[in-house]
Amino acid sequence: MDIRVYRPGELSTADRAAWTALQSKAHLNGSPELANPFLSPEFTLAVGRCRRGVRIAVAREDGEPAAFFPFQRSTTGVGRAVGLGVSDCQGLVHRPGFTWDAQDLLRECGLAVWEFDHLAEGQRPFETGASGSFPSPVMDVDQGYETYLRQLRARSPKFTRTTLAKERRLGRDAGEVRYVHDERDPAALRTLMDWKSAQYRRTGRSDRFAHAWINHLALQLFHTRSESFAGILSVLYADGKPVAAHFGLRTERVLACWFPAYDPAFAKYSPGLIMHLRMAEAAAADGIAYLDLGRGQKEYKDSLKTRELSVSEGWVTRRHPVAVGHRARRAPVRALRNMVLSRPEFFEPADRILKRMGKIRSIR
Known part of the structure; x- marks a missing residue:
């Protein structure tokens, strides 16, 4: 060799x-x-x-x-x-x-x-x-979106019912809901990055988009497209206004979820969850086998997943x-770090402190 x-x-x-x-x-x-x-x-x-x-x-x-x-x-x-x-x-x-x-x-x-x-x-x-x-949770859609949604209803009926109801309410309250799976407007990517930076600061986390090289990398990948690979920007609109967005990467069979965020003004509608269901539907139509939600225990990942990688x-x-x-x-x-993340008695107080610091930082 x-x-x-x-x-x-x-x-x-x-x-x-x-x-x-x-x-x-x-x-x-x-x-x-x-x-x-x-x-x-x-x-x-x-x-x-x-x-x-x-x-x-x-x-x-x-x-x-x-x-x-x-x-x-x-x-x-x-x-x-x-x-x-x-x-x-x-x-x-x-x-x-x-x-x-x-x-x-x-x-x-x-x-x-x-x-x-x-x-x-x-x-x-x-x-x-x-x-x-x-664990790295995934959403399997290789059998089609309807099969995924049927499994989701069977496993988490209240979650599914509530999320779909919120989508209908968003349409009634804010205007027509429209989803674009592959948005090519760079301004929409900048909106997402601004939301994500604000989320990092609000929760006391390190702002990844404060690093110039990560901004540059996201832009590079947004403009990278071929049959086998592309940066995919997905946006959920209400009355023509973006309310949630996600930027991820796809190959022929895998959509890697990377940077999701939403407008906090629409938080009561759970626009991020609505967007993930729309992403799953569009990905299934494109022949994607699964969406990889990425490492990290989050409530929304537990609700959406069908299984876990390691x-x-x-x-x-x-x-x-x-x-x-x-x-x-x-x-x-x-x-x-791993001890804090894996044990609620350590993580919950640490998370509260970070969020408190984030609020102080946001005020400044």
Whole structure:
């Protein structure tokens, strides 16, 4: 096996096509998780235009591409998953039967350590370094929207009835409800980003859109379109005014939910939930198999999901001083954060404090 490392701009058209082909056939080869948009060449190339140190290792067998491993590398040999912090699926995209040794791969890539926080299922050589696994809820629509809605009614009849009733009430109170699954107006994307920033501040969370590179990345992906990949902006309108929006990424079979937000003035109508049902309907019509809602326990995800995938966080390391130092710095922070998130007696008071701080910050 031959492994070579490329800068994003050095990847040939043939290699990109081979990478895409591996993803398009992933469900037929028993690895549907590899079809996730965050594992696509388009996502890696977009991050490469926004961040330094993005590289792609290509493993070849008999001269043909067998696997693609995107990563970010610092000058000291610290490796991270591409887009760590905003990427909801990470790992190595490979053909059926391909095996690799994590230590050898890191050595060929010039890495002392590789850190991940949304490792896809089935990445066994990397899973040995996982410090924890977490559910990532999905909405299955491969049998059609009506089948999904029927299952939702059977599982959560009150939730379904209430959400659909709120949509009708929104139409009566605010005006005609209209949904656009693939909105191409950049102004609508800016509206979504403004809503999301306000939500982050209101809840005391770190504002992702305060980072220029994340803004640039979203815009790059909004303008990225092909048969196999696209940035999808979905908007729910009432009387011609946007009341909820979502920006995510899609491949041929997976729609990855990424940045949802809504106008707080319409909160009583639950426009975000209405939008997700409309998204599911449109995605099913487009041949999407499932919507990946992403890691994290949220009430709305529990209500909408049909099942859960599992993603892992952690790092794989070589015997190297840089790896020891990086892990020593990162492990306590991750352990504390996960303890708070997983235990209500810690999370609820912490959440209240963050929201209180968010209100103070908003007033200023």
